[in-house]
Amino acid sequence: MTSSSTTGPAGQQTSAGRPAPFSASATPLDLPAGVRRTVLPSGLRVVTEHVPGVRSAALGVWVPVGSAHEDPSVHGASHFLEHVLFKGTTTRSALDISIELDEVGAEVNAFTAKEYTCFHARVLDADLPLAIDVLGDMLTSSTVADDDVEAEREVILDEIAMHDDDPDDMVHNLFAAQAWGDGPYGRPIAGTEESIGAITPDQVRAFWREHYRASTLVVSAAGNVDHDEVVALVAGSFGRDGFLDGEAEPVAAPLADAPARPEALAVAAGASRLDRAFEQVNVVLGGRGLARGDERRFAMGILSTGLGGGTSSRLFQEVRERRGLAYSVYAFTSQHVGAGLVGVGVGVLPAKLDATLEVVRAELAAVARGGLDPDEVRRSAGQLRAGLVLGMEDTASRMHRLGKAELLGDPHVEVDEVLRRIAAVTPEEVAELAREVLAGPEVLAVVGPA
Template sequence: MVNKSILDNGIRVITERIPYASSVSIGIWVANGSRHEDRSVNGVAHFIEHLLFKGTERRSSLDIAREIDSVGGVLNAFTSREYVCYYAKILDKFLPRAVDLLTDIFLNSTFDAEEIEKERRVVLQEISMMEDTPDDLIHDLFHQQFWEGHPLGMSILGDVESVSGLSREAILEYKEKMYRGEDIIVCAAGNVEHEELVSMVAEQLLSVPGGHGRKPSALPVYERKVELVEKDLEQVHVCLGLKGVTQSEPGRFDAFIMNAILGGSMSSRLFQEVREKSGLAYSVYSYIASHADAGSLVVYAGLSPEKVDELMEITLRELRRFKNEPVSDSQLNAAREQLKGNLLLSLESSDNRMSRLAKNEIYFGAPQPLSQIMEGFDRVTAESILALSADIVDNSTLSLIMLGRVGSSTIQPEAVLI
């Protein structure tokens, strides 16, 4: 059962009680991410995520680590384009300690100047590590290109220039502005009593100012872009993407099933054609990246430079198929059951349930019953996938980026057509 309360300052507290569980996963979510930054401070949301673990007035960074380790728990955080989450997973009897620890780092981190400089070096190393990992870098480059000129295109990590320029004052100003009550959601799933958690959280978090921090951004524009980035690598890394779906639009179920058929599993068309039948690549897959007001459908592969032309031929052919022929009943049903099964299996984990609570609140403003989601998958037909494909499989929104020794490819950008 899901329960929701709203504190006087607008903070939402949402719980799902799982009485047979022995653990509780709890997260403090802030519905502001990298897309809500100014370009001059790009990376600040992610930087703050790091800094909150560096010490408070009551605890040093070592104290924080020792306290969660001493109860066998997990304490971590992550930043995305649209939210930041600080979370803990602990045995249910230690929930009060987890609440105290999470709220302490959330409210009372000191942002010590020396710690800021040490963590700045850590984040700069994280940026360098990504740039040295081409199968990670290509996705960042793709989204920068796909959302060029829009905040969605900014890197979650920031870049060397923006992170190097973040002053303590700019960091504190951003946190004060963006960590506001109506953008904060506390979610917990597991063996938790709702009213008890509300009482614990209210005692700690009512000092948070109310209101919203973020401002609406303009809708992104989808445009055709093709870019070949020369880099001395053994492989060429390819990302090809199209307009996708938003987090809440009804067609998302069609998109999920279309993606599962295209490249979302080992039985998918791309995996079978590119890896199993042709032996072109070890890694090939597709994925959906959905946001509040936009989305993309992306295909990735990493392979030898001389095989790129063959990969592109197969990928474009498989995308065209969605526009030109209905998917078979067997493929549709298999993809449907795959996604249903994945969802049901994920709900055996309290941390996945906690994340689901938060994301449903951010994008829908309410819980999404499991039965409603299953019905959404059941409504997908071969005809509805054809209709979606007619909208998104379009040359006007196609973006392609290739990273590696691309000079050996005979691909002509103007000839990359669906």
């Protein structure tokens, strides 16, 4: 079979390669310069970006399953499996994996989100073949033995306990639970003490076999990488145990709880509080935001930054600089494929809680009425643009950008185009969005001493 690969940017020729056990994407794509994409016959996608002048490579393997896709009976399975796949394969023990990666100074880890799981590595360019081989071995040929599941269960329970000792983690989990209840987006990613204690090795193995399929996976790499070499290495490493056998079209990332429906964006207004013997009270106040694909996401970025994204922001100036109510105050957005939140986080002494909430609510109401002024919009756009460009100097950031876009169906867009879209946001667009999201139902989460 002859391989060809789509290259970018649009208008450049595609190139035919040597015979190999893979084929190109059947759908030509407009890709940024330096980005190439290939789809294996099994449906596994490989997307790479060559970054001149670096001697490192960042690698990610993306699986479109996270806590939002779990049945309640296996709550926490995605995160559990992320741990267990490091415990050994049919040819490598857990120690073997650690030794091989440590010998080349590799930075290797994994994380689970609400809508995906990612296994990632950052290595010297010469050691990329080893990183691909180890991650391919882990994802296709792990043993997922009963003993390993039981051992890792205790580790995960300790991790949950650690998060329960972190007031910032607790308040954000409480905020999501208040907003979305016990639905897919409201449950904590790591599971609960009860759900992790109840899950069985058979359930973990079944979850692995069901969701880790070639047609759903994306491999992304950025740095001093050669696309054809990466594709050949992936075809070899992920071909273990027949994982790449058969032909299939790539499977789009599943949506949790059919969130394409407008009602899936709704949040439940109200307040939740957990009494904990911390020194401070941690608060998150907010409401419904935007889904990941919403065209207004650039305006949302500017709105969030103007509210609490820097030392010149409304909330920093009013809460910290003028009134001295808190050391840290910030605004944030969380955008998923099917839902989103916008909020403000702050940590205060208990005696200052009421005054701080009064000030935060007043600032949110003022922005909901009048938006941000032109100077605030300009400054916020500058912060977003600089953050994007500075982040792109890191190969890991480029790899994450590639992998998430491919996995979640976003277009691969030139950085200059993103910068243009940020700069094009007007104060009127920010004001219109502020009226919609800041004047909606209020969600409040509070963690700290009574």
